[in-house]
Amino acid sequence: MHQTSSRLLRMTDDERPFTRDFKDLFSTLIVSLLPLGSHRVRLTKVDYTFLSEDAINNLGSLKFSQSNRMPDPKDPSRIVTTTTTTTFSMAKDMARTICQRFVDARFIESADGKLQPIYNMKGSVWQLTAKGVAILDRFCGRNGIQQKQVSELVSLHCCSLVILEREQHSDKILSDRGTVEVIFRRFVGAETRNVKANLAVADSDSLHDYEDGLTGVKMAAERRVNGKVYKDTFTGKATSDWLVDCCTIVDRREAIEIASLFVEFELIDTVVQDRSFMLGNPGCHLFQPTKYSVYQISQRGKDVINGTSSRGRPSESEAGTGSQRNGVVRDSNTQRLEKILNDPALRLLFRENLREMHCEENLSFYKDVNDFVQGCKQAIRQAESTPSSQAMDIIKETMAQAYGIYNAFLAPGSPCELNIDHQLRNNLATRMTKAVGQETGMVETLQEVTSLFENAQNAVFKLMASDSVPKFLRNAKYEQQLQNFNLDGVPGRGGVERSLSRSNRK
Structure with missing residues (x-):
């Protein structure tokens, strides 16, 4: 069973690709070039390299598929495979322009060890930078891609990037x-x-x-x-x-x-x-x-x-009263997590800590569902108020996004599988399996899927509040920086409760 969608590469107001699409395009290109070979640069062979023309040719027709195999919840003897396919295609001039942007973003560099600011149409030899390897590694981890060369590159180039968050609709960096x-x-x-x-x-x-x-x-x-x-x-x-x-x-x-x-x-x-x-x-x-x-x-x-400076004005995201969550008992760690999630600077530190604890997928899922729900509700409103083929195309694209989130975080055996309730996982599997290939009633299906995603999001919120927040607050690495935030103003900060539950991810 196959779910497919296509759309133009989203561009910002200042005419650059949206960052997430741009990073996915880069990673998909590199995966298509694997295994990277050895090329002679002057008198030396350089490993893990590729030629200008190879990248340009591959960008002409690039396809990435994400698949998940699982038993049919109604008939365990039957295996259901869901596949989400993303396709990129472009002319050679556009492909060279995109590769130039990869150079400008410091994803790739000349293999001769010298600064080469211009991406030529052919003849030049290129290699991934440490930043490019980090982008590729995150993409492969999220999509369950296991390639020996990716592991080798990560072992050679270990880079701890500062992951900056962006506004969903403008792609501008959050810069409070x-x-x-x-x-x-x-x-x-x-x-x-x-x-x-x-x-x-x-x-x-x-x-x-x-x-x-x-x-x-x-x-x-x-x-x-x-x-x-x-x-x-x-x-x-x-x-x-x-x-x-x-x-x-x-x-x-x-x-x-x-x-x-x-x-x-x-x-x-x-x-x-x-x-x-x-x-x-x-x-x-x-x-x-x-x-x-x-x-x-x-x-x-x-x-x-x-750590002797008082913090400046609160960010716009932080200025609100905090998110109100259904079905979540509000205790001190719950309130702290709400404050963290509503503050871009705290989220940045919290994400870094989660990455060290090998459970960054919890925050990634939480944020992805937030963005998905906003876009989904907007797409449904448009489809219901002004039905058209264009509105239904947006609904189909939104459904493809739902499969992307499901296959990454929620499907049994998914690459970033979350620690959620067994019954909730079964309900999700049943609903997502039923939805594959469904052309009628897609709006109703999306509404049901959104509700299940929000249930999973609540479960992940509880886990982060009870397990991840106390560990974050106890981490000496962040103690000085956290003094600049008013987490002391949340009840119970003096004696951080011990974790009530533990993630099974190591």
């Missing part, structure tokens, strides 16, 4: 003050500052300075500017390089936006402006991403790093 401060802490170094005694080394264009994602931006121990010596300075180019390499930023413009917020929120001070760049780019008066602009950590930035 709290989130920017979390990024800034990683920017200066997860453990210690990356200070170089040699100015030339600090300002070099090395491609592999930030491969682990934990190393801070390169700083010069001393830099003389207009006769005055400044300590621990860094260039605008080093700043934008770090943001693109170590975060899920996919466009240099986004790096400039985040770096400008570093300046606006008084986390860094300007030592030297690049006035010639400012003349050609009037919008870049706060921050210039060039090697001629120089910055240093401000006093407030040092206070944020040391």
Whole structure:
């Protein structure tokens, strides 16, 4: 049984692909190129590489299928296979443009170890960056793709990316003050500052300075500017390089936006402006991403790093009273989790902690269902108010999204299988199996599926509240950062309850 859908690559207002689609397209391309071969670069063979023309040819007709085999709930002797297929196709010129965007996003780089900013139509040899490997690894984990080469690449390039959340409809990065401060802490170094005694080394264009994602931006121990010596300075180019390499930023413009917020929120001070760049780019008066602009950590930035700065204004997401959940008893950990889920900066830290505990899928599912339910309700309203073939196409696309979530998180044996109640899992399997290939009554089917997804979401919420939140609050790694959030204002913070239940995922 097969569920298929097709749609155009979604584009943002500033004419770039939506980040999730863009990352999926990149990962699907790399999977299609596996196994990556060895290619000669000058006098040396480089493993895990591909040619420009191979990627362009594959992008011309790219298909990705996600399948799940399970017993029919009504007849266990019968096996039902559900397959969701996504297809990409494009002309060669568009394929080269997309590959250029992969270069700009630092997913791939030239295999000769030198900076090559232009993706040629043919002849060049390319390899994945540590960031590209991390994107690919997350995609394969979510979709149950097991490839020996992916494991080998991960073992060679272990990168801890800062996973930035985005607005669902605009794809803009959530950039409230709290989130920017979390990024800034990683920017200066997860453990210690990356200070170089040699100015030339600090300002070099090395491609592999930030491969682990934990190393801070390169700083010069001393830099003389207009006769005055400044300590621990860094260039605008080093700043934008770090943001693109170590975060899920996919466009240099986004790096400039985040770096400008570093300046606006008084986390860094300007030592030297690049006035010639400012003349050609009037919008870049706060921050210039060039090697001629120089910055240093401000006093407030040092206070944020040391945990002595009070937190700025709350984010828009946090300003509300918190989500009200049906069927969930409100205790102190429930209230803490609601606060975490309503605050982008806390979510970022919480996700990082869940990843370390190997249960990030709980938060990913929770967020995916939130986005799905919003889109689903909008699609149903449109189909009921103005029935048309276009409205039904959106309903079919939404149903395909439901299968994507089901096959990733809820189907028996799924790659990110969640720890939910057996009866709820059976109800989901029955409903999803019945829905395959169903052309009539799809709106009613979607309403039933949405209700079951929300039940599963409530179960995951309870598990995170009882198990993950206490562990997060006890983790010494986040103790200093959590002092900037009002989690103490939630009843019971002084003595965190011990976990009431434990996930069976190790």
